[in-house]
Amino acid sequence: xxxxxxxxxxxxxxxxxxxxxxxxxxxxxxxxxxxxxxxxxxxxxxxxxxxxxxxxxxxxxxxxxxxxxxxxxxxxxxxxxxxxxxxxxxxxxxxxxxxxxxxxxxxxxxxxxxxxxxxxxxxxxxxxxxxxxxxxxxxxxxxxxxxxxxxxxxxxxxxxxxxxxxxxxxxxxxxxxxxxxxxxxxxxxxxxxxxxxxxxxxxxxxxxxxxxxxxxxxxxxxxxxxxxxxxxxxxxxxxx
Amino acid sequence: xxxxxxxxxxxxxxxxxxxxxxxxxxxxxxxxxxxxxxxxxxxxxxxxxxxxxxxxxxxxxxxxxxxxxxxxxxxxxxxxxxxxxxxxxxxxxxxxxxxxxxxxxxxxxxxxxxxxxxxxxxxxxxxxxxxxxxxxxxxxxxxxxxxxxxxxxxxxxxxxxxxxxxxxxxxxxxxxxxxxxxxxxxxxxxxxxxxxxxxxxxxxxxxxxxxxxxxxxxxxxxxxxxxxxxxxxxxxxxxxxxxxxxxxxxxxxxxxxxxxxxxxxxxxxxxxxxxxxxxxxxxxxxxxxxxxxxxxxxxxxxxxxxxxxxxxxxxxxxxxxxxxxxxxxxxxxxxxxxxxxxxxxxxxxxxxxxxxxxxxxxxxxxxxxxxxxxxxxxxxxxxxxxxxxxxxxxxxxxxxxxxxxxxxxxxxxxxxxxxxxxxxxxxxxxxxxxxx
Amino acid sequence: xxxxxxxxxxxxxxxxxxxxxxxxxxxxxxxxxxxxxxxxxxxxxxxxxxxxxxxxxxxxxxxxxxxxxxxxxxxxxxxxxxxxxxxxxxxxxxxxxxxxxxxxxxxxxxxxxxxxxxxxxxxxxxxxxxxxxxxxxxxxxxxxxxxxxxxxxxxxxxxxxxxxxxxxxxxxxxxxxxxxxxxxxxxxxxxxxxxxxxxxxxxxxxxxxxxxxxxxxxxxxxxxxxxxxxxxxxxxxxxxxxxxxxxxxxxxxxxxxxxxxxxxxxxxxxxxx
Numbered sequence: 001x002x003x004x005x006x007x008x009x010x011x012x013x014x015x016x017x018x019x020x021x022x023x024x025x026x027x028x029x030x031x032x033x034x035x036x037x038x039x040x041x042x043x044x045x046x047x048x049x050x051x052x053x054x055x056x057x058x059x060x061x062x063x064x065x066x067x068x069x070x071x072x073x074x075x076x077x078x079x080x081x082x083x084x085x086x087x088x089x090x091x092x093x094x095x096x097x098x099x100x101x102x103x104x105x106x107x108x109x110x111x112x113x114x115x116x117x118x119x120x121x122x123x124x125x126x127x128x129x130x131x132x133x134x135x136x137x138x139x140x141x142x143x144x145x146x147x148x149x150x151x152x153x154x155x156x157x158x159x160x161x162x163x164x165x166x167x168x169x170x171x172x173x174x175x176x177x178x179x180x181x182x183x184x185x186x187x188x189x190x191x192x193x194x195x196x197x198x199x200x201x202x203x204x205x206x207x208x209x210x211x212x213x214x215x216x217x218x219x220x221x222x223x224x225x226x227x228x229x230x231x232x233x234x235x236x237x238x239x240x
Numbered sequence: 241x242x243x244x245x246x247x248x249x250x251x252x253x254x255x256x257x258x259x260x261x262x263x264x265x266x267x268x269x270x271x272x273x274x275x276x277x278x279x280x281x282x283x284x285x286x287x288x289x290x291x292x293x294x295x296x297x298x299x300x301x302x303x304x305x306x307x308x309x310x311x312x313x314x315x316x317x318x319x320x321x322x323x324x325x326x327x328x329x330x331x332x333x334x335x336x337x338x339x340x341x342x343x344x345x346x347x348x349x350x351x352x353x354x355x356x357x358x359x360x361x362x363x364x365x366x367x368x369x370x371x372x373x374x375x376x377x378x379x380x381x382x383x384x385x386x387x388x389x390x391x392x393x394x395x396x397x398x399x400x401x402x403x404x405x406x407x408x409x410x411x412x413x414x415x416x417x418x419x420x421x422x423x424x425x426x427x428x429x430x431x432x433x434x435x436x437x438x439x440x441x442x443x444x445x446x447x448x449x450x451x452x453x454x455x456x457x458x459x460x461x462x463x464x465x466x467x468x469x470x471x472x473x474x475x476x477x478x479x480x481x482x483x484x485x486x487x488x489x490x491x492x493x494x495x496x497x498x499x500x501x502x503x504x505x506x507x508x509x510x511x512x513x514x515x516x517x518x519x520x521x522x523x524x525x526x527x528x529x530x531x532x533x534x535x536x537x538x539x540x541x542x543x544x545x546x547x548x549x550x551x552x553x554x555x556x557x558x559x560x561x562x563x564x565x566x567x568x569x570x571x572x573x574x575x576x577x578x579x580x581x582x583x584x585x586x587x588x589x590x591x592x593x594x595x596x597x598x599x600x601x602x603x604x605x606x607x608x609x610x611x612x613x614x615x616x617x618x619x620x621x622x623x624x625x626x627x628x629x630x631x632x633x634x635x636x637x638x639x640x641x642x643x644x645x646x647x648x649x650x651x652x653x654x655x656x657x658x659x660x661x662x663x664x665x666x667x668x669x670x671x672x673x674x675x676x
Numbered sequence: 677x678x679x680x681x682x683x684x685x686x687x688x689x690x691x692x693x694x695x696x697x698x699x700x701x702x703x704x705x706x707x708x709x710x711x712x713x714x715x716x717x718x719x720x721x722x723x724x725x726x727x728x729x730x731x732x733x734x735x736x737x738x739x740x741x742x743x744x745x746x747x748x749x750x751x752x753x754x755x756x757x758x759x760x761x762x763x764x765x766x767x768x769x770x771x772x773x774x775x776x777x778x779x780x781x782x783x784x785x786x787x788x789x790x791x792x793x794x795x796x797x798x799x800x801x802x803x804x805x806x807x808x809x810x811x812x813x814x815x816x817x818x819x820x821x822x823x824x825x826x827x828x829x830x831x832x833x834x835x836x837x838x839x840x841x842x843x844x845x846x847x848x849x850x851x852x853x854x855x856x857x858x859x860x861x862x863x864x865x866x867x868x869x870x871x872x873x874x875x876x877x878x879x880x881x882x883x884x885x886x887x888x889x890x891x892x893x894x895x896x897x898x899x900x901x902x903x904x905x906x907x908x909x910x911x912x913x914x915x916x917x918x919x920x921x922x923x924x925x926x927x928x929x930x931x932x933x934x935x936x937x938x939x940x941x942x943x944x945x946x947x948x949x
Contacts, residue, residue: 079944082932488755557792563792563855564804566788567808567859570778573808
């Protein structure tokens with residue numbers, strides 16, 4: 001939105017909406033970081049803070065909902081403004097889901113802390129760093145209405161998916177090697193899945209940004225790197 | 241931006257002693273203005289009352305004339321010596337002798353030519369006409385004796401009404417001592433009385449003030465104004481419609497517009513000269529005729545009617561015109577079905593103002609001979625006549641004392657005429673007025 | 677002169693489409709309007725579709741009313757107004773010499789900003805159009821038309837017992853619906869509405885909008901409005917005018933969610949200065 005509204009308070013209300021989103025985005029980012037940290041450091045206490053902070057995220061989402069409702073009722077936004085308001089609603093929901101996944105990661109981290117450490121856990125920080133960067137970029141893209149950045153985030157999801165797939169295979173193999181690893185590996189698998197889901201929500205946000213800038217959905221089929229749904233690991237394959 | 245940090249002092253700029261002072265000043269000037277208006281209004285009302293009072297006090301007596309009750313002997317020997325009872329012959333009869341006989345019967349002691357003439361002078365010439373009218377209406381009166389109220393001369397009337405003084409030297413009186421004593425005797429016998437002056441409303445002009453009437457002037461005015469209305473109204477409205485609705489706006493129509501406005505300000509005497517030169521001398525139309533007066537006054541009223549009509553047409557909301565055109569009415573249908581009816585009250589007001597103006601106009605009529613002495617009620621637009629204001633002008637010019645009250649009475653008649661016209665205007669406006 | 681030449685260039689360059697488009701009731705190609713020296717409308721190309729409501733929006737003085745008044749030649753009443761270009765109703769040039777303006781206005785009715793019933797009875801208001809166009813002769817025929825039109829305008833139930841009352845005695849919204857009844861009494865094909873609700877309260881506006889929505893099955897409606905929500909509510913197509921040009925014309929839903937032009941976006945979102 002290059003120029004301002006004639007009614008300045010309208011601009012202020014929209015600004016408040018984007019500020020709320022930025023705040024929520026920042027919070028979700030730190031939630032993810034803390035959750036990953038809890039996994040890596042096997043720190044149950046850290047994991048507990050993530051769970052408790054999640055309430056704040058929910059509050060912020062409610063605040064965004066209220067603000068959207070308010071702008072819709074009082075300003076009857078159209079065109080770009082309407083798309084921005086609807087986009088904010090959707091981004092808020094995506095962030096909230098992302099925060100929920102972070103909370104799940106944290107919960108499993110406290111469980112993982114009680115089982116012996118597993119080797120593949122080293123992939124988790126890499127995935128976590130990646131998803132955090134994606135989230136950061138998509139939030140920047142939203143703040144700057146930067147379509148290029150949003151699309152780049154959208155494209156990076158493929159990489160994340162691939163990382164998840166390989167981790168999935170690795171964990172399967174691991175579990176086959178020693179059934180005692182199954183409990184820890186399953187938790188790790190879910191943590192990886194959660195991080196991958198956060199990536200999906202991040203791409204959703206990128207798509208929303210595309211819609212609210214361009215007015216049309218991002219049409220091309222999203223690149224899919226997650227092949228885990230089709231992954232089969234046999235004993236032969238393991239050997240090979 | 242919205243800076244809310246206005247000085248938080250409890251006294252706003254609109255309260256406090258300073259503000260109260262400002263407010264009081266404002267109210268004071270308002271009251272002063274109101275008083276100026278009331279003063280102006282009072283002055284106008286006072287002037288109006290003075291005018292009306294003068295006219296009323298001068299003219300009220302004109303509606304009553306002094307009459308003498310006499311026993312008249314309708315002597316067939318004098319009235320109808322041939323015994324044919326021929327109405328034409330009655331007219332030739334010596335009615336003066338009949339009236340004189342009645343007087344002499346009352347005052348048998350009066351002898352000699354001069355005293356008899358003076359006795360005779362008590363009665364108006366109009367008395368003879370009254371007697372003639374009685375017999376013409378009822379020939380059976382012949383040979384009978386009847387008590388009849390006979391009109392006195394203006395001199396007697398003036399004495400009786402107190403307009404002429406009794407207590408001045410005989411030489412400077414138009415009624416001498418002998419006549420006064422006769423009048424006193426008649427009065428003592430109850431034979432002298434002021435009776436309602438019907439003649440004033442039925443007769444035309446006369447040389448004798450006791451015999452004059454305004455009807456000739458009223459009819460003349462009516463005919464003249466009728467002519468004016470007939471000519472000026474359709475022409476004026478048509479011109480206004482053309483100028484307002486059809487004429488292109490260019491230099492030529494601007495010129496016409498300026499000229500119309502100027503014509504409205506041209507002195508009326510100029511229209512009289514125009515009428516004299518064009519209608520009388522060039523076209524050879526009859527002098528003193530209401531038709532010519534009507535044409536001249538129509539020319540004079542035309543600019544006023546055009547201006548008023550244009551203003552009225554312009555004041556019709558354009559939305560009405562658009563509504564009509566919008567459903568496919570032609571220009572003429574829009575004008576005649578919608579615009580003109582809505583403009584009608586205004587047009588009529590303008591027209592009646594113009595006519596009222598024309599009614600009071602004398603100058604142009606003087607030029608075309610409507611200042612003539614006309615004793616007959618005008619029969620039609622071609623017969624010689626005069627109009628009320630000219631009549632007033634002529635009477636006011638007459639030195640005889642008896643005309644003073646007649647002049648005022650004629651003015652009253654003119655005012656009533658005007659009042660009736662204005663009433664008609666209001667009535668018409670109410671009738672045509674519609675909300676939109 | 678220059679403007680006309682430009683027009684031909686513009687229309688020649690940008691509109692290769694042959695004239696009669698399917699279902700286009702009114703078609704404009706390179707329509708220019710001058711008021712004296714003022715170039716009020718610059719080369720407008722638009723197709724107004726049959727049996728749809730087309731809304732014209734835009735800031736004051738943008739030429740939307742001017743264009744509206746070209747369609748029934750109401751601009752003819754303004755001496756200084758000059759219209760050039762190609763404007764057609766059902767393929768026939770509206771400004772052709774052979775077109776009778778009275779007949780044109782019978783086909784293209786108009787409802788104005790201010791409700792302007794004649795200062796006559798409700799009955800006479802509605803019957804006036806059919807009368808001057810000779811659509812009815814007998815009293816019974818007039819009665820039929822009046823009832824049908826008032827029903828069409830959703831006013832019949834409210835006024836059927838007082839048809840002889842003055843039309844000016846109705847409420848604002850009723851007056852405007854009376855004006856619509858008056859317009860449809862002539863059986864037009866197109867109804868032009870010049871800000872018909874600008875003087876009405878929201879309830880009366882809703883009645884008129886509901887009416888417009890119902891009328892579109894029988895008539896082609898063009899409505900000029902300053903109220904963008906109204907354009908959004910009642911129209912299927914919206915055209916945005918700005919400084920005498922037609923900036924954008926598209927499906928209303930498209931205009932209000934994702935307009936193509938920056939100026940449209942700026943205007944409808946309240947950023948236009």
